[in-house]
Amino acid sequence: MNNIKKDLLFALCVLWVLPVAVFAKEGISPENEKLLKHLDYAIEHKEQYRSARLARADSLVTIAKNSIGERRANAIKELYGVYERFKNDSALSVMNSATRIPEYETDKDFRDFVNISLSRTYAVMGLFTDAFTQLGQINPDSVSSENRLLYYNTKHSAYGWFADFAFYSSPELAKHSYEIQSQCNDSIIRYETDPIYLEIDKASRAFKDGDINRCISLAEPLLGQGEPIHQIYVYAILAQAYGKYGNIDKELYYLAKTSICDIEVGISEYMALHVLAQKLAALGETERAYNY
Numbered sequence: 001m002n003n004i005k006k007d008l009l010f011a012l013c014v015l016w017v018l019p020v021a022v023f024a025k026e027g028i029s030p031e032n033e034k035l036l037k038h039l040d041y042a043i044e045h046k047e048q049y050r051s052a053r054l055a056r057a058d059s060l061v062t063i064a065k066n067s068i069g070e071r072r073a074n075a076i077k078e079l080y081g082v083y084e085r086f087k088n089d090s091a092l093s094v095m096n097s098a099t100r101i102p103e104y105e106t107d108k109d110f111r112d113f114v115n116i117s118l119s120r121t122y123a124v125m126g127l128f129t130d131a132f133t134q135l136g137q138i139n140p141d142s143v144s145s146e147n148r149l150l151y152y153n154t155k156h157s158a159y160g161w162f163a164d165f166a167f168y169s170s171p172e173l174a175k176h177s178y179e180i181q182s183q184c185n186d187s188i189i190r191y192e193t194d195p196i197y198l199e200i201d202k203a204s205r206a207f208k209d210g211d212i213n214r215c216i217s218l219a220e221p222l223l224g225q226g227e228p229i230h231q232i233y234v235y236a237i238l239a240q241a242y243g244k245y246g247n248i249d250k251e252l253y254y255l256a257k258t259s260i261c262d263i264e265v266g267i268s269e270y271m272a273l274h275v276l277a278q279k280l281a282a283l284g285e286t287e288r289a290y291n292y
Contacts, residue, residue, distance in 0.1 A: 053266030
């Protein structure tokens with residue numbers, strides 16, 4: 001699983017969490033009603049998905065404790081991916097502990113991964129000064145291609161979140177941060193090696209540039225391709241694109257699809273679910289909206 005792409009949804013959050021228009025009460029289509037019932041079921045059983053994620057984390061902890069060298073480094077990297085966006089305090093603890101094992105000193109790629117991941121976790125937790133300081137100590141030209149992509153994804157997200165945070169209090173600072181984020185997006189597209197993620201990145205860029213037709217034309221062919229984690233981003237981009245068009249039926253459809261995937265893979269930060277709740281409340285579905 002390519003965990004570095006998890007920030008895509010958060011990079012677009014500010015475009016999603018805008019005042020919700022009061023929609024005409026058109027009702028829920030039969031197809032969307034069926035999908036929402038699936039979502040209701042997933043929410044009811046979310047602890048099962050959470051337990052599965054925790055079980056995977058426990059198995060990786062065991063591997064890390066009983067291994068050395070590359071096997072231990074790989075287990076720790078995967079463990080960080082399990083905890084990221086799930087238990088941020090555990091993700092931070094794993095990376096801090098990783099700085100104290102021999103592999104951190106002997107394996108430069110692992111050390112770069114740990115340092116970049118620490119910056120990512122600081123940014124997720126809103127510790128932007130620490131995140132930017134950590135990033136400033138890393139030269140992207142001196143790291144492996146995989147870590148370079150992780151670096152630019154991290155920088156892209158950190159500056160995007162900071163811009164969202166500063167949007168109302170310091171518009172000029174937010175604008176500067178968004179410009180840095182946009183530059184990072186170009187680098188992400190340049191260095192991406194996964195063909196599906198590359199198209200997702202291009203669709204995301206098209207959405208930010210306001211080219212909604214191109215965004216949809218890039219994203220729709222990706223439906224059903226790759227792993228579930230790929231589909232989360234495809235669904236999310238399409239939800240936003242159709243929302244821009246004012247196609248409420250398709251927006252609800254893809255918000256529900258995103259929300260189901262989030263829960264079933266064990267992601268704890270339900271941005272799509274929150275937006276879906278707002279949309280349903282505006283349609284008069286107040287009980288379901290409150291539950292979401």
